[in-house]
Amino acid sequence: MKAIPYLVSVQKESSIVVEADELPFFYNQLHHHKEMQITLIESGEGVLIVGNYSQPFEAGQVYIIGANQPHMFKTDASLIQKKTKSKAVHIFFDMEKLRPCFGLLPELTAVEKLVSRASCGLQLNEGHRKQIGREIQFIEKSEGLTRLTTLLHLLEYIAAEVQLCRDLGTGISSPAKTFSGFRMDDVYKYTLENYHKDVSIQQIAEVACLTPHAFCKYFKKHTRKTYLTFLNEIRISEACKKITLGEYEGLSSLGYSTGFNNAVTFNRVFKRVIGMAPSDYVKKVRGERVMSE
Template identity: 45%
Template sequence: MKVLQFTPPVPQEDSVIVDEDFLSHFYNYFHRHKQLQITLIINGSGTLMVGNYSQSFKPNDVYIVGANQPHIFKSDPHHFIHPQVGNAHAIHIFFDLERIPKAFLELPEMGLISRFLKTIQNGLQLPPKHAIQVGGVIKKLKNKSSLERLLAVIKLFQYFSKEVKEWKSLHTGFLSYPISDSEGIRMNDIFQFTLDHYAENITLDRIADIANITPHAFCKYFKKHTRKTYNTFLNEIRINEACKRIMNSSYDGISTIAYSTGFNSATNFNRVFRKTTGMSPSDYIRAYKSKSR
C-alpha cells in the first residue's frame, strides 16, 4: 500500500492550483506532497493528523499544511455509514513554492510574507475569527485565472502575516528529518489502525504486529519518529474523540464517554483528559456549553 507520496492533479504551467472536493469522505490515506496546502472545510468532520499531531476538524476550519508534511483528513464514521456525495466538501489550494524565484521572495516588499512562510513547515490552523473572511476569499479563487489566483494567494499570505496573530500550531516535534517511502507506509499502517481501533484494547504486541516488528523495536521506532510513546499518542486520539462527542452532545455521561473511547475506567479517563486538555471533563463540558450559547 504505497500511498505516502501524493501528486495533485494539476496543470504543469500553474504554480497555484485550486481543487474542490465533493466526496462521501475525504482522502483516506496518510500522505504528503511537495506543494504547500491551504484547506477550507465546508462540510464534513473527522480527525486531522499532521505528522504525529491530531485534532478534530469541522466545517469552516482553515488549515495550512507545509510542503512534504505527512497528513490525513480522516472522516468520521458517519461519512461511511451514509456515503452521500457532498458529505465531505472542501476547497484545497496547492501552492508550489519551489516555482517561485528566490529573488522574488527576497524583495523588501515580501519581507513579512517570507518570514511567515518559514513558520509553516509543519502546519497552522487559522483562528476562527478570521475564518469567514478568509473562507470567502478561498471560495472565489476557483473562478479566477492562473495569474489572478497567484496574486490572490500572495494577498492571502500578506493578510496572514500582518493581521493574524494567534495561529494554532499543528506541530509537536514530529520528524526533524525526511521520512522515507517505506517508513511512510509503516507509519500510515500504524496511524490508520489506531484511528480505526482506538476504542479497543490495543496491546503493544498487537500494534507491533501491525508494524511487522518486535514490541521492543516498535517502542524505539515509534519514539524515534514521533518524539512520544505510542501510549501517549493513543491517549491523544482517544481524548480527541471524547472532545468531539462532547461537542456533538453524543453521550449520556462522562463514564459513557470514557468506556466508549477505550479507557478502562472513568478515573483513568479523567486523569488523561486533564493531562491532555488542561482541564477536567466536567470543566470542558461547561466551557463548551458556555461558548455555544
C-alpha cells in the same frame, strides 16, 4: 502505515492548483506532496492527521499543510453512513517556484516568515475564517495572474492579521509573534521526542534554561495552559494516531507506550481530551474504516 506520494496535477501555465472535493468522504490515505496546501473545510467532519499530530476537524476551519508533510483528512463514519457529502477546497502551490521572489521583493518578507512557520502545518484562528474563506473561494474562481496575486494577498493577510494559530506539529495555539522563539521551539522539540517518557518539570525547565517556577510561568503565559496539560495532549494525540493507523497491540500497552504510568490515568485523560473512552474511540475508528472500504 506509511505515507504515500500524492501527485498534484500541475498545469504548465499555472503555479497554483485548486481542487474542489465534494465526495462521500475525503481522500482516506496518509499522503504527502511537494506543494504547500491551504484547505477550507466547507462541510463534513472527522479527524485530521498531520505528521505525529491528530485532532478533530469540522466545517468552516482553515488549514495550511506544509510541503512534504504527511497528512490525511479522515471523514467521520457517521457522515459516510448517512451518505452526506464532505466538501473542501484545496489550494496547492509549489514554494520552490515562488521562493526566488522572496529575495527580490521585500514586500514578501512577512509571507516568507509565514511559510517557514507553517512547515509542520497551521490551523488558522476561526475569527478570520469568513474573510479567508472569501479569499479562497475567489482564488478557486479566478485564473492566471489574478489567481497568483490573490494567493499572495491571502498569505499577506494571514501573516499580518491572524495573530493566533494552532501549530499542527504540537497542537498549541500561540501568538504569531512569540511562536518561533528558540526557547519554545526547544521545549516543543524535546516534548515530541520524549512524550513517552516520564518528563518532569525540572527536566523540561532545564531544556528552556529556566528554573522550574520561571518555566511554569513562561509556558502558561505563551500557551495559556500548563505544561502537564500540553504533555498529556501530545500523548493522547499520539495514542489517537496509533489507533487510527492500527499501530498498537492493546489499549493497556498503548497507554504505557505513550507515557502514562497506568491504565486508569490513561483512560481518564483520554476521555477528558477526546470526549470519549479509548475503547469507544477504537470502535468509532473501526466503524469509519469499514464504511470507507
